[in-house]
Amino acid sequence: MSSFDRFPLVVTIDGPAASGKSSTATAVAARLGVRHVDSGMLYRSVTAARLQAGDAPDLWTEQSVLEAARRVTLKPGETDFVPCIDGTDCGDALHGDAVTSTVSLVAKMSHVRAWVNIAVRSTAASHEVVVDGRDMGTAVFPDARLKVWLVALPVERARRRLLQRTGRAPTPAELSAETAELEARDLKDREQTQPAADAVWIDTTGISQDEQVGRIVALAEERR
Numbered sequence: 001m002s003s004f005d006r007f008p009l010v011v012t013i014d015g016p017a018a019s020g021k022s023s024t025a026t027a028v029a030a031r032l033g034v035r036h037v038d039s040g041m042l043y044r045s046v047t048a049a050r051l052q053a054g055d056a057p058d059l060w061t062e063q064s065v066l067e068a069a070r071r072v073t074l075k076p077g078e079t080d081f082v083p084c085i086d087g088t089d090c091g092d093a094l095h096g097d098a099v100t101s102t103v104s105l106v107a108k109m110s111h112v113r114a115w116v117n118i119a120v121r122s123t124a125a126s127h128e129v130v131v132d133g134r135d136m137g138t139a140v141f142p143d144a145r146l147k148v149w150l151v152a153l154p155v156e157r158a159r160r161r162l163l164q165r166t167g168r169a170p171t172p173a174e175l176s177a178e179t180a181e182l183e184a185r186d187l188k189d190r191e192q193t194q195p196a197a198d199a200v201w202i203d204t205t206g207i208s209q210d211e212q213v214g215r216i217v218a219l220a221e222e223r224r
């Protein structure tokens, strides 16, 4: 028996924007029978809550963002933890342009990061979890049983994100605009988007979703 056996399973899945972290983490959690926690959705929820005041994001103070964060909770669902604002699940609105273009500014705020990290860690105190984000395997769960770092070429990430959003193949103009948006967000997020030294790297550019999920589940089961 290893010393790990005393602790509940935590699998972290990190990587750059639209690298497939959330869909992969959802599928891995379902296959392992544990809950999924999406840290990006917490950053998005805090941003959405703060946006409701209507003032320009460049003027936001960290204190005012933290006040908005107090309205955000993680509600345990059947298979995940759902971020809610004033008790309501905001769903797709969290992926709208207003939130996406502002979230990196909020994610730079160190007290906001500390707040998100505490919220995410608290889920693992009572449940086995698969968590995804950018720094789950470094800042939040440095002792996680399994850490995965997902990468894919920017143009492939853009193609998948557009397909997910519109349900059809993107035009070349849409593809280049989305690739530029993802690369710009990668640049803004680069400080907190780093692989853990002991992460397993999976390049998903040429493999199917099923294959990448299968690889991660197999690794998690070996270490469980």
Ligand code: CDP
Binding pocket: 016, 017, 018, 019, 022, 039, 040, 041, 043, 044, 103, 104, 105, 107, 132, 133, 134, 135, 136, 185, 189, 192
């Ligand atoms: O799904 P996508 O990769 O587009 O982004 P996300 O996971 O929903 O995260 C949205 C934003 O939250 C990112 O662009 C980062 O600014 C921030 N984030 C972060 O800083 N640290 C995390 N662990 C997760 C997200």
